[in-house]
Amino acid sequence: MKYAGLFSGLALLGIAAAVSSTGGLIGQPGFADAAARIKIYSAEKGTDVMSEEVVKTKEEWKKILTPEQFHVLREKGTERPFTGKYATSHEHGVYRCAGCGLDLYRSEDKYESGTGWPSFTKPIAPENIKTETDRSFFATRTEVLCRRCGGHLGHVFDDGPKPTGLRYCMNSAALQFVATK
Numbered sequence: 001m002k003y004a005g006l007f008s009g010l011a012l013l014g015i016a017a018a019v020s021s022t023g024g025l026i027g028q029p030g031f032a033d034a035a036a037r038i039k040i041y042s043a044e045k046g047t048d049v050m051s052e053e054v055v056k057t058k059e060e061w062k063k064i065l066t067p068e069q070f071h072v073l074r075e076k077g078t079e080r081p082f083t084g085k086y087a088t089s090h091e092h093g094v095y096r097c098a099g100c101g102l103d104l105y106r107s108e109d110k111y112e113s114g115t116g117w118p119s120f121t122k123p124i125a126p127e128n129i130k131t132e133t134d135r136s137f138f139a140t141r142t143e144v145l146c147r148r149c150g151g152h153l154g155h156v157f158d159d160g161p162k163p164t165g166l167r168y169c170m171n172s173a174a175l176q177f178v179a180t181k
């Protein structure tokens with residue numbers, strides 16, 4: 001009886017510890033909550049603003065995106081070169097995420113890379129994108145994603161022009177252009 005009592009006591013302690021550690025994780029900074037608060041740059045405001053990550057189910061994304069946008073943004077697809085609507089556009093404005101509307105690139109940083117995909121030397125602000133190592137298709141590339149909704153935008157390569165030497169190779173389907181003055 002003595003050992004049984006000790007055992008159940010320890011078991012209770014174990015359960016209590018598990019509950020408190022799980023409970024402690026919820027809402028703690030650094031963990032991906034359903035709508036984590038993030039700091040992003042707003043072209044309209046000209047400064048950083050607080051926003052929330054955009055989290056949707058596959059079904060919810062399918063309702064608001066075209067099949068092509070869904071394939072690129074949510075399935076990491078790549079549009080065929082020279083087919084996208086922004087491959088050769090030079091209008092003055094801002095390119096936003098087609099998924100969540102986050103400002104991503106400025107027309108001033110767009111250049112003719114000759115690849116058939118809209119190419120930029122830099123994002124509108126480093127905090128508006130995130131990058132991940134992509135080892136698909138037997139190559140190591142750096143994937144570029146929207147910081148707010150996690151949508152796949154394209155890849156970044158180090159063969160771009162000055163001043164950054166970078167080529168942000170984007171899919172038109174992942175972008176939404178908004179003309180500005």
Ligand SMILES: [Zn+2]
Nearest residue numbers: 097100146149
């Ligand atoms: Zn987005």
